[in-house]
Amino acid sequence: MESPASSSPTSGPRGRTRRAILDAAATVLAQNQAASLADVAAAAEVGRTTVHRYFPERSDLLRALGVDVLDKVAAATVRARTEDGPAMAALERLGQELFELGESLTLVFDESLAGTWKWEGWEDETEADRALARLIDRGHAEGAFDTGLDQDWIVQVLWSLLYVAWQRGRDGGTKHEALTLCLRTLRKSVTS
Structure with a gap:
């Protein structure tokens, strides 16, 4: 089974969650490049562990x-x-x-x-x-x-x-x- 970080679903709950995280990350990091994954999680209205499931490291999120x-x-x-x-x-x-x-x-x-x-x-x-x-x-x-x-x-x-x-x-x-x-x-x- 592919991990959420390596796949890029575009529909369904996983796709919507991934999209919410990416959109929140763009907004949060555009305002503060030092923002943490916890800050991104709060803006995406998901738990920090959810962000880590999709993007284990900050570099994974930036790459995505x-x-x-x-x-x-x-x-x-x-x-x-x-x-x-x-x-x-x-x-x-x-x-x-x-x-x-x-x-x-x-x-x-x-x-x-x-x-x-x-x-x-x-x-x-x-x-x-x-x-x-x-x-x-x-x-x-x-x-x-x-x-x-x-x-x-x-x-x-x-x-x-x-x-x-x-x-x-x-x-x-x-x-x-x-x-x-x-x-x-x-x-x-x-x-x-």
């Missing part, structure tokens, strides 16, 4: 969070339909979908945790990365994106603006305001 965020980015990219419509509209849809991932991505990009933990799989090119690259190439070909801005620059601008938008929300701005400013700045930053 990294994989979970990659899965969320992949799903967000699919939802954004990056191949459909004008490139700028597709980039804005992708920005909006990624913005909705909020704390999960904020956690991954937090420098204080990144200095102590290496997120596995984040250095590998994913289908989401390739979809964004194709979108940028299409935007260049359509004349929608400034051809003086290369792929890497536009990718970095997108992620930087998302981070600033998430910070705006953390600092008391509304979600709507943060997303609106993010997409407006993105549009102005990459257009020719």
Whole structure:
């Protein structure tokens, strides 16, 4: 029988419990990287032993969070339909979908945790990365994106603006305001 830590059920009670733990961990660790598994358990409204059953060590939880965020980015990219419509509209849809991932991505990009933990799989090119690259190439070909801005620059601008938008929300701005400013700045930053 597979242990809860090594399997990743997506439905049923085990799947819901695992999801609750991962979501709570993203929220708790985004606010305090030193938070304990007991803090995560309290936020997930489960017992500490339940968290340990799914994630015996903190490193197991962090590894699972990294994989979970990659899965969320992949799903967000699919939802954004990056191949459909004008490139700028597709980039804005992708920005909006990624913005909705909020704390999960904020956690991954937090420098204080990144200095102590290496997120596995984040250095590998994913289908989401390739979809964004194709979108940028299409935007260049359509004349929608400034051809003086290369792929890497536009990718970095997108992620930087998302981070600033998430910070705006953390600092008391509304979600709507943060997303609106993010997409407006993105549009102005990459257009020719």
